[in-house]
Amino acid sequence: MGLVSLTVCGMPALRNEQSRRAILDAAMSMICELGYDKISIEAIARQAGVSKQTIYRWWPSKGAVILEAATESLGAVVAIPDTGDIVADIRTQLTAILDLITTTGFGPAYRSLIAAGQSDPDLLRALFDQIIEPNIQDFSARTALARQRGEMRGDADWQTLRDLLYGVVEYRLFHSMPLEPEYLDAVLEIVFHGVR
Numbered sequence: 557m558g559l560v561s562l563t564v565c566g567m568p569a570l571r572n573e574q575s576r577r578a579i580l581d582a583a584m585s586m587i588c589e590l591g592y593d594k595i596s597i598e599a600i601a602r603q604a605g606v607s608k609q610t611i612y613r614w615w616p617s618k619g620a621v622i623l624e625a626a627t628e629s630l631g632a633v634v635a636i637p638d639t640g641d642i643v644a645d646i647r648t649q650l651t652a653i654l655d656l657i658t659t660t661g662f663g664p665a666y667r668s669l670i671a672a673g674q675s676d677p678d679l680l681r682a683l684f685d686q687i688i689e690p691n692i693q694d695f696s697a698r699t700a701l702a703r704q705r706g707e708m709r710g711d712a713d714w715q716t717l718r719d720l721l722y723g724v725v726e727y728r729l730f731h732s733m734p735l736e737p738e739y740l741d742a743v744l745e746i747v748f749h750g751v752r
Contacts, residue, residue: 578604579611580625584661587622592668597621619672619679626665627686629656636694642702643748646721650740657729667730692718708748720747 582603586595597618601608615621633652637645657663666687673680699714701707724743728735 575604575606575610576614579606579614579621580628583618583621584625584629584665587665587668588661591664592618592622592672595622617676617679619669619676620682622665623669623679623682623686626662626669629660629662629665630687634690634694636698638698638701640705640707642699642707643744645698647740647744650721650725650744651737653725654735654737654740657725658735663729670730691722695722717747 579600582600583595586600586603595618597608597611600618600621601611604611611621615624633649633656636649639645657666669679669683673683695718696714699708699712699717703710703712703714721743725735727733728739
């Protein structure tokens with residue numbers, strides 16, 4: 557059983573990795589089954605087989621637990637590959653994100669966190685810092701490289717490009733509209749046609 561070090565209220569604390577994993581797995585499982593509003597710290601603790609004090613020692617709220625679970629599930633899909641073809645690389649990443657949204661608890665968790673963040677500015681800020689900002693930085697770095705290498709125009713506005721690509725995914729996610737790979741291909745064709 558591994559232990560993970562963290563700081564709580566300025567004091568070092570240790571997380572039992574097996575308990576932490578059980579808590580995060582329970583949170584993601586329950587959000588798919590019940591939805592955010594019907595989940596409580598007590599219910600997560602019961603399903604994970606830990607005390608609610610354990611959860612409160614490591615996280616300040618239900619939203620923080622779900623955010624950590626969602627953030628961990630993003631690990632393998634946030635980084636944009638570099639094959640030398642910016643369109644293929646973005647397609648690979650968006651396809652992985654699409655798979656994550658449609659086959660795991662990430663989609664319901666993300667929607668719920670955005671909704672809960674409307675009345676919890678700390679949660680919304682944490683969501684931006686942990687999920688959105690890493691994607692922005694990866695996209696910025698990958699498109700800078702693409703501009704240098706001539707994969708796209710040197711004067712291409714990477715921020716608008718990012719908003720168009722990821723905004724489409726979020727729009728369809730939040731409106732429960734289907735997201736198929738063919739749709740992503742059409743978006744990529746339209747968006748990148750103007751920057752090559």
